[in-house]
Amino acid sequence: MDVKTAFLNGDLEEEIYMEQPEGCVVPGKEKNCNYSKYEDNTCVVICLYVDDMLIFGTSLEVVCETKKFLGSKFDMKDLREVDVILRIKITRTPNALKLSQEHYVEKILRKFGHFDYKPVSTLYDHPHSQLKKNREHSISQIEYAQIIGNLMYFMNCTRPDITYAIGRLSRYTQSPNQDHWTTVRRVLKYLRGTINYGLCFNGFPSVFEGFSDANWISDSNEMKSISGYVFILGGSAVSWKSAKQTCIT
Numbered sequence: 001m002d003v004k005t006a007f008l009n010g011d012l013e014e015e016i017y018m019e020q021p022e023g024c025v026v027p028g029k030e031k032n033c034n035y036s037k038y039e040d041n042t043c044v045v046i047c048l049y050v051d052d053m054l055i056f057g058t059s060l061e062v063v064c065e066t067k068k069f070l071g072s073k074f075d076m077k078d079l080r081e082v083d084v085i086l087r088i089k090i091t092r093t094p095n096a097l098k099l100s101q102e103h104y105v106e107k108i109l110r111k112f113g114h115f116d117y118k119p120v121s122t123l124y125d126h127p128h129s130q131l132k133k134n135r136e137h138s139i140s141q142i143e144y145a146q147i148i149g150n151l152m153y154f155m156n157c158t159r160p161d162i163t164y165a166i167g168r169l170s171r172y173t174q175s176p177n178q179d180h181w182t183t184v185r186r187v188l189k190y191l192r193g194t195i196n197y198g199l200c201f202n203g204f205p206s207v208f209e210g211f212s213d214a215n216w217i218s219d220s221n222e223m224k225s226i227s228g229y230v231f232i233l234g235g236s237a238v239s240w241k242s243a244k245q246t247c248i249t
Contacts, residue, residue: 002052002077037066054082088157089198096235100198101158105191108150112143112188119193120186123165138175145173147184154191158198160230160240162187167226167242199236208233214245224248 035046044057044066057063070076082090084103091098109115138144148170155166165187172180212229228242 002079049086052085054085086157087153096200096202098198098200099158100196101154102195102198105154105195108147109188109192112147114185114188115192117185117189117192120189121193123162123187123190124183136177139177139181141174141176144176144181144184147188148173151184151187151191159191160237161194161197162190163240164226164228164242167244201234201236203234206234 033048035048037044042058042062044055044062046066047054055063055066057066067076067078071078084090087101087104089100089103091100106115148166151162151166152170155163165183169180169184169187176184208231210229210231212227214225214227217223217225224245224247226242227245228240230237230240232238
């Protein structure tokens with residue numbers, strides 16, 4: 001569903017003179033993007049992003065009722081069954097649902113001139129401990145930051161397999177050197193070779209599972225360990241992270 005001229009639909013009772021500073025949240029007044037309703041053993045969920053929304057529920061009837069109600073309040077366009085939203089492609093089969101971004105990965109690879117490079121099957125071709133802070137002049141810092149930003153979007157949406165690599169490379173965004181660029185190009189080649197990778201949910205196992213680990217400062221150049229976790233439901237990852245710990249262990 002798409003709300004037409006969504007920004008013109010809000011009615012404020014008071015005149016706003018100053019916006020609330022970032023980080024100051026009044027309990028119970030958070031900006032929600034997920035809304036749900038449970039009634040008579042049925043459930044409907046609305047996922048909202050600006051003026052676009054996904055509506056799904058336990059039955060087609062409750063979904064249609066929700067769409068009808070929203071349509072009576074706002075001027076909306078029904079885009080029917082979703083296939084792409086927020087650059088995430090949704091592919092359905094009789095037994096599974098897949099979230100992927102191959103179309104957007106291809107666009108980014110072509111944008112930075114790496115689509116025709118020879119693909120590789122691994123993220124690293126040398127020990128990651130060689131990646132250190134640059135003490136000299138940075139190399140193409142703006143382009144490096146642009147690539148890392150795009151890679152972070154893939155990492156957060158559908159590619160947990162590149163999380164650790166991007167976590168390491170993002171530390172050098174301010175001043176990248178040749179080693180950092182070599183590794184970034186390796187990641188782009190890896191994405192080219194695994195362009196069809198994504199998250200596939202087949203409903204099994206239905207038990208919520210979680211796994212975590214840490215490297216216990218395996219890198220002599222580090223002062224803090226790196227922790228990672230992944231939570232799996234329905235056959236694929238639903239939450240994941242790899243980051244430097246906030247304290248020394």
